[in-house]
Amino acid sequence: MSEKKEIYQLEHVTKVFREGNNEVRAVDDVSFSIYEGEIFGIIGMSGAGKSTLVRTLNRLEEITDGTIRFDDVNLQELSSIQLRKVRQSIAMIFQNFNLMMQKTVLDNVMAPMRIAKKLSRQQQREKAKQMLEIVGLQEKAEAYPAQLSGGQRQRVAIARALAMDPRVLLCDEATSALDPKMTDEILTLLKDINRRLHLTIVIITHEMKVIEKICDRVAIIEHGKLAEIGAVEQIFTEPQSSAAKHLLLPFIQGDNPFDMTDKRCFRIVFDGRKATEPVIANLVKATGEEVNILSANTRSVGGVGYGQMIVEIPEDPVKAEKVLDYLHSIDINLTEIEGKEESL
Amino acid sequence: MTNVIWEQIGQGTIETLQMTLASTLLAYLFGTPIGILLAVTGKGGLLEKRSVYTVVGTIVNIFRSIPFLILLVFLIPFTRWITGSSIGTVATIVPLTVGAIPIVARMVESSLNEVAPGIIEAAMSMGASPMQVIIHFILPETAPSLVMGIAINMVTILGYSAMAGCIGGGGLGAIALNYGYYRYQTNVLLITIVLLIAIVQILQEIGIKVSKHIRH
Numbered sequence: 440m441s442e443k444k445e446i447y448q449l450e451h452v453t454k455v456f457r458e459g460n461n462e463v464r465a466v467d468d469v470s471f472s473i474y475e476g477e478i479f480g481i482i483g484m485s486g487a488g489k490s491t492l493v494r495t496l497n498r499l500e501e502i503t504d505g506t507i508r509f510d511d512v513n514l515q516e517l518s519s520i521q522l523r524k525v526r527q528s529i530a531m532i533f534q535n536f537n538l539m540m541q542k543t544v545l546d547n548v549m550a551p552m553r554i555a556k557k558l559s560r561q562q563q564r565e566k567a568k569q570m571l572e573i574v575g576l577q578e579k580a581e582a583y584p585a586q587l588s589g590g591q592r593q594r595v596a597i598a599r600a601l602a603m604d605p606r607v608l609l610c611d612e613a614t615s616a617l618d619p620k621m622t623d624e625i626l627t628l629l630k631d632i633n634r635r636l637h638l639t640i641v642i643i644t645h646e647m648k649v650i651e652k653i654c655d656r657v658a659i660i661e662h663g664k665l666a667e668i669g670a671v672e673q674i675f676t677e678p679q680s681s682a683a684k685h686l687l688l689p690f691i692q693g694d695n696p697f698d699m700t701d702k703r704c705f706r707i708v709f710d711g712r713k714a715t716e717p718v719i720a721n722l723v724k725a726t727g728e729e730v731n732i733l734s735a736n737t738r739s740v741g742g743v744g745y746g747q748m749i750v751e752i753p754e755d756p757v758k759a760e761k762v763l764d765y766l767h768s769i770d771i772n773l774t775e776i777e778g779k780e781e782s783l
Numbered sequence: 784m785t786n787v788i789w790e791q792i793g794q795g796t797i798e799t800l801q802m803t804l805a806s807t808l809l810a811y812l813f814g815t816p817i818g819i820l821l822a823v824t825g826k827g828g829l830l831e832k833r834s835v836y837t838v839v840g841t842i843v844n845i846f847r848s849i850p851f852l853i854l855l856v857f858l859i860p861f862t863r864w865i866t867g868s869s870i871g872t873v874a875t876i877v878p879l880t881v882g883a884i885p886i887v888a889r890m891v892e893s894s895l896n897e898v899a900p901g902i903i904e905a906a907m908s909m910g911a912s913p914m915q916v917i918i919h920f921i922l923p924e925t926a927p928s929l930v931m932g933i934a935i936n937m938v939t940i941l942g943y944s945a946m947a948g949c950i951g952g953g954g955l956g957a958i959a960l961n962y963g964y965y966r967y968q969t970n971v972l973l974i975t976i977v978l979l980i981a982i983v984q985i986l987q988e989i990g991i992k993v994s995k996h997i998r999h
Contacts, residue, residue, distance in 0.1 A: 497908055499904060499907060499908060522910075523910040523911070523912060524910065525910075526907070526908060526909065526910035527909065527910040529908070530908070530909075531905070531908040533901055533904070533905065535899075535901050537899070537901040537902050537904065537905035538902075538905075539902060539920060539923060539924055540924065540999060541923050541924050541926055541927065541997070541998070541999055542923060550906075550909065550919060550920070551909040551910075553915075553919055554906075554909050554910055554911045554915050554919065555910070583999035584999075585999055603909065609908075
């Protein structure tokens, strides 16, 4: 983010659902800002309140308390007519695509322009075709959504969203109904749109890999509360909250390696520099002790290479001390993974 | 059978079709808005409003509960006030329409309720007004289901039109009653039955064909 203009400012946003005598605080005193041009992720386990939260961003869901400013306008103060106008610059795509099944792809893409009534019918058609070109589906203009795959349907939904010339695109679990390959395609497309059109994108997901692949910053939501917020690289390398660790650990490890061992385990995070150094080989050479690598991988997070490794150190306290001393001496990001019960 | 009877049967078929088509058209003219109103004010609707839904729904239910033969008699003064007469084909259209409106309204309501809530949510997120949501999203999405509903309602109205024969309405119903029942001419009765079956089949087939054609 070169410039830091805020497009969304949330202050103490709270949403309470009442059902009989039961009160559910789906969103609980959440404050953060979203900057223009960034891809902002909101992640949480299902039921954490993230879908409610994204629906407050275009007031599909009314909030109970707090304020939401979009482009310096307080959304809560808008009349329904003003709100409709503002909604035309907040596009949204959904998990189930929500396309009209009885209309052609082209008609679907034209829908928001029919509502806005700014263009003639001919101009609407032309623009819809351009939008389909952006998402690579121009040859499917006359097809019906039922004839398309899930990934293609989401592309149509994205074309429809772009047809509004939005300031921001809200994605509510947009890839959750897709297989991994299609998920990748859609995420690549979103990133491309973000870079090319400088469109702010807000992504709601429960999948860390979505955050990792395209988000610049991420907010972690747990039980309706904001657990942690920051740059994606920072959250991935130094998660502070238990919610962040909870979401990250199974992701980093893939299968849970803790089941294999009762010994002490450490997580070593390599930043761009250390990733290229043979840390473990040097460790073994320097200390003469052995460590067991339980899991290791390197990935690109936000364009920077990161390596993460879970190692099991010797049981013997003297040997363990030697290993730890060495690791501390080379100034590497090292955290002990506490007992399984606590960390997972 | 004399030529006169054949002529009457021909005339009756035409009258039956006229009554059915005209009443269906009018019933949809008045019933569709009521059905839309019920769908949007109902639970989880676009403009959920319990009071409106309850009042309109109750009126619809009252009219739907009255057996059609009784409604026919009950509406005679109303029919006379509108058409100037209470017998004949034109007069029959009035009670047929009144009887069909609540049926149409409920059928339209249930078709509209089939629309996935996500589509309505998407429409609202684009900044559509409630009217635009109905016109640009809900109605096109339910078109195939609405067409099936029209075919079903036509058959119901056709059945009602035969009852109208009892109190001076025209059509095949009157012929069946006058020749088949009062004069014991079973063959005439059978012919009208065959004709009615044929008409129902044709209407049903057209409905299914059109509905399938527009469903994607």
